[in-house]
Amino acid sequence: MSAPGKQRPTMADVAAKAGVSRALVSIVFRGQPGAGRETRERVLRVADEIGYRPDNAARLLARGRSRTLGVMFTAHQIFQADLVEGIYAEAERLDYEVLLSATGPGRGEAKAVEALLSHRCEAVILLGPGATDADLDALGQRTVAVSVGRRVPRARVDSVHTAEGKGVRQAMDHLVELGHRRIVHIDGGRGPGSAERRRAYRAAMRRHGLESEMRVIPGDHTEQSGIDTGRLLLAEREGGQALPTAVLAGNDRCAMGLLMALTRSGIEVPRDLSVVGYDDSHLSHLMPIGLTTVRQDALLMAEYAVRFAVDRLENRELEPREAVLDSKLVVRGTSGPAPVEGPA
Amino acid sequence: MSAPGKQRPTMADVAAKAGVSRALVSIVFRGQPGAGRETRERVLRVADEIGYRPDNAARLLARGRSRTLGVMFTAHQIFQADLVEGIYAEAERLDYEVLLSATGPGRGEAKAVEALLSHRCEAVILLGPGATDADLDALGQRTVAVSVGRRVPRARVDSVHTAEGKGVRQAMDHLVELGHRRIVHIDGGRGPGSAERRRAYRAAMRRHGLESEMRVIPGDHTEQSGIDTGRLLLAEREGGQALPTAVLAGNDRCAMGLLMALTRSGIEVPRDLSVVGYDDSHLSHLMPIGLTTVRQDALLMAEYAVRFAVDRLENRELEPREAVLDSKLVVRGTSGPAPVEGPA
DNA sequence: CTCGACAACTAGAGCGCGCTAGTAGAGCGC
DNA sequence: GCGCTCTACTAGCGCGCTCTAGTTGTCGAG
Structure with a gap:
């Protein structure tokens, strides 16, 4: 449909085709007041027609903030999959985006975190970090960091873990x-x-x-x-x-x-x-x-993690916080009475 | 250490402190020829001192290409964790970056893919996509897409799966x-x-x-x-x-x-x-x-997926390709002789 | 001494967007 | 008529980087 071989359409294309200014298109896409009902609809329709979608990279650059949380996780830790889901949910609620970066063999934590930061994440949420307290503190100085599943005492890092x-x-x-x-x-x-x-x-x-x-x-x-x-x-x-x-x-x-x-x-x-x-x-x-x-409770942990990150983004001077969530034993089939033994 | 409350340093800061032009700093950081040995070292040292790191968003914007592959996956599918690892490895070899986006309850495939595209991924690799062939074809028209684990006949999408x-x-x-x-x-x-x-x-x-x-x-x-x-x-x-x-x-x-x-x-x-x-x-x-x-073979599948994506980025006109990898039975303990039965 | 050739570096135009400051026009009271 | 407010819209700078087209300085050949 779209002109073959051509770049993805930009705001300017939408603006031209809709017969308005680029700024107005911007207003419409940010859902800000300042555009008439009719115009707004026309802009959206045109955008849809030519397959325009906002470019996050440019957006990031232009507005100071990225409203993006970076999450470092380990692909093979199943428990973390639950955490990731919870983080997506809570981030969406607070209108933040989420970027994932996995660690694994051949890709250490440092690399994963660098990747997140270079994409302008405002904060990083580390799931089960293995780095030293000192490294985490250094990271916390540089950016907003939250550790999940591991407490990091005396470091500029919030943490969420269970009791x-x-x-x-x-x-x-x-x-x-x-x-x-x-x-x-x-x-x-x-x-x-x-x-x-x-x-x-x-x-x-x-x-x-x-x-x-x-x-x-x-x-x-x-x-x-x-x-x-x-x-x-x-x-x-x-x-x-x-x-x-x-x-x-x-x-x-x-x-x-x-x-x-x-x-x-x-x-x-x-x-x-x-x-x-x-x-x-x-x-x-x-x-x-x-x-x-x-x-x-993975969902609750995720919620706290996101909240901590967002709170700190709003006020960098907060003292590091620690959420200690309740944990409780779930008795299923693998535990039973001790076997009877003869005298030692 | 760094001036508190201030933004992250930019190229301009490095350039100023090193007494060179911004362009030169750019050259150094891209590892391009055109900078003297001594200057190069000085620039790197200064950058390290003030904690500069390149801003990917800006980079993306400025150069036409992002050299980034987006990967859609499902957090809970363990097999996909292996694929993700393989993708990271192969992408690094070919000098591409990787962005992950998970699907899950409350976050459908469409949403996950949109997230990737809005971050300027040049191609998306879909692990076990559940979308319809038509949707995938549409996606393939819009961008470079590779389906892993599912063949998508008659669509503008490469696919990798096992026999x-x-x-x-x-x-x-x-x-x-x-x-x-x-x-x-x-x-x-x-x-x-x-x-x-x-x-x-x-x-x-x-x-x-x-x-x-x-x-x-x-x-x-x-x-x-x-x-x-x-x-x-x-x-x-x-x-x-x-x-x-x-x-x-x-x-x-x-x-x-x-x-x-x-x-x-x-x-x-x-x-x-x-x-x-x-x-x-x-x-x-x-x-x-x-x-x-x-x-x-997850690693091999990952390799093919990345290669397909990259090849197509270099030549959009390629016919859709399909890699069918060998699969083979591994006999372990859960299969044995059929129980003997009385006559029906 | 002049003329390239080359290496080392710089100026400056964008990339696609957000956002501030502004303008045009309508409506209203006096 | 005037000044005012309010809505609907636009001009244009700048975010941090890449990249093309230069400029300068050095050196060897003719």
Whole structure:
């Protein structure tokens, strides 16, 4: 239809064809007052006809602000998909745009963030950042930054995370009530919330007088980490060491990997061993028996993240804020009474 | 460090501080010849000092091309995460940037694509588009578009997908060899590749003389769809109808949901029923017994998608191309011999 | 000494839009 | 008639960059 080989139409084209000035077209497209009803309609009709659509790059340049939030995420973290959806929704409500940038092998966090900033994002929302506190602080000095899933104390960065402590405490109480004593924790490494979860695990073990049973196995927030841990535990059993009776995994993906490794080797969950995850990502509902896990409200987290970013854009001088959302244990099928044992 | 409350520095600031012209700074930052070694270094040093970074929006505007590829994807489709990673990698190789836009509830494909185009993406890569062929053709007229995972015949759109037919055929042969006759297929609805998979399923059933057993259950590419089908089959069994002995799911997620629903009700896979997925997303390795599935090579698909987009950018007049990549069955634990039955 | 040839650099016109400051014309009160 | 306000519209600068068409200075060949 449109003249082949030609550039995309601009405001000037619309203006010419509608017989008005370029400025008027601009007014119409921004929905501002100052254009007559009839003219407004004509402009929109003409624009539609010639296939005009506003050019964001130019828009960005011209108006000082971009009204765009950048989101750094990790493609493979399912929980973050929920967060991204929530962010889109809340941003739209507040009339902001969203730009995504994924990290992954071959594309580190720094690169992903640079990409966002170079596109003039006014703020960046980092989902589960792995960068150091110092790096985050530096970023916070340079622009508006919000960390989701990881608290960043003493840095110029807002953060949103769940009360990891509370969730872990509930999970641990749940396990202890079921009679478990040998409860190990698979660590999330530098993953978001890992430090808090680890700390809460240790505290709970001490509180229940299980200090001697305390054990943190290094890991990260991937299925592989769960699989590795499963293999490790099985190998230890071969060597005569008793299996733990319960495992508190770093997150759902890790729990999932662990379950797979164990089930494959004939260990029955929860009869022989209980497993608790973290996140309540939709993975949790999908395992054959339903994963007992700690729930985080992704939508609410997303809402807070966007609000924090927008608030700070309106007032740079705000003190860094921290939202600690409620977390709570969801009991499903992977946790059960501790297996009965002979005397040590 | 930087003057508080002030805007981000521009080329002019760098130029002034380095005692050169703005144009020279531009040359340096574009890595073009035409600047002396010493000057070049000075400019870069000064830029670093005042924290200058090029403004992409302005860059976009000024040079005709954006060298940016837009990618539409669905946050929750795990397989697409692999594709995204591949796209980033290949785009970087060809010196293109990538912009992501997710679809989801409350954010349709049209919206996601508009967002990309308004950011001046030169081409859009659509991962598993659900739009109609006509819509895609229209999009292809307006800009350069590549469809991944779905062929779009007779439209001005390149496409990359796997030889769905071959994969399904292999899977069906595998099941028939194992003695299965009552094989049902859970349809992927408007999902990418669904039509081809459905067709190949029907053809295979006919070829094996199982026309009377042919059954396609409506569904889509989500876990929920698998769960629903599981419930449906179980309900039918209550009603006296025999279970199928094998199910060819629309994709891995669907297979996963099905597995969950069945296992929860005491059906044992593959003893009572075999399940085959599609995608070989990393989910496949994670189920307790490993999912038998049809493998698609995400990285290769991503490579083709980017190449197609870039080639067409260089020559708009190219005929629409279609890459059909090899697919092949990966046999894991969810498929086994058909259960022995009494005479009908 | 003059004339290129070349390297190092600069001036300045846009890219497509937003926005401020303005103008034209209609309506109204006095 | 005047001045006023209000609506509907326009002129034109500038956002930060790229890029073409220069300008200057140096050096070697003739």
